[in-house]
Amino acid sequence: MMPDPVLKILALGRRLVVAAVLGVSLLGSPAWAFDDAQTREIETIVRDYLIANPEVLLESIQALEAKRTAEAKAGQNETIASLRDRLDASPAGTVAGNPQGDVTLVEFFDYNCGYCKRAASDLQVLLESDPKLKVVYKEIPVLGPASEAAARVSLAFRETKPDSYPQFQKTLLASRTQVDEARALEVAAQLGVEEAMLRPLLGGRSVTAALNESAELATALGISGTPSYVIGDELVAGAVGADALAEKIANVRACGSASCPPTAN
Incomplete structure (x- = not known):
């Protein structure tokens, strides 16, 4: 079962997906935009999740380094x-x-x-x-x-x-x-x-x-x-x-x- 913070993020993320499908801008539409309280809630969920699961940050850094290395090698190969x-x-x-x-x-x-x-x-x-x-x-x-x-x-x-x-x-x-x-x-x-x-x-x-x-x-x-x-x-x-x-x-x-x-x- 997914952790509760992840479920909350996914729930909020679904609004982004629907908006993208309908061609609606969340930032430009009062009906879809996050208010200040929702924004703070998202930030708190993400912060708490990363603190509880710091390995996610390490995985992200490693993935970024691998991507940069691959891009550098591809450029070197072309040169x-x-x-x-x-x-x-x-x-x-x-x-x-x-x-x-x-x-x-x-x-x-x-x-x-x-x-x-x-x-x-x-x-x-x-x-x-x-x-x-x-x-x-x-x-x-x-x-x-x-x-x-x-x-x-x-x-x-x-x-x-x-x-x-x-x-x-x-x-x-x-x-x-x-x-x-x-x-x-x-x-x-x-x-x-x-x-x-x-x-x-x-x-x-x-x-x-x-x-x-x-x-x-x-x-x-x-x-x-x-x-x-x-x-x-x-x-x-x-x-x-x-x-x-x-x-x-x-x-x-x-x-x-x-x-x-x-x-x-």
């Missing part, structure tokens, strides 16, 4: 879909793993990001264990002038010697000191590209365009930190670890989405 070609675009040297892989993981990184340095080993684990994975690197130097200067050297190196870019990136991320222009030039020289070859390219159109492209993608996706990944239809923020990334990749293969819906028992 990723609209940017798919640009996300998957991979100039020479930017792809690790299988260029024809069945799942693409896009990583946005900064050479001075400590989490990116630690996450590099996560990607290495995935690349070694998953022969069907394609990884595309996008440089977004968000941590200041030193990061931007290093990124310009990196992109100039990529343009000059694309086959060695993955090794350059791996070596530079492994640096224990701050990565700046000098450090980037040092690593480039170790891999056979001298400063004299790179210097004219650092402020050039192609390097600047590559930086702008990655920055535009990051802004559109709402990326606020590194590392950030795009896997399938989902943005994954932070150094979540190899296992979490592998699960997202497996989900894309299983259901076409980075987060598969729960299966019914």
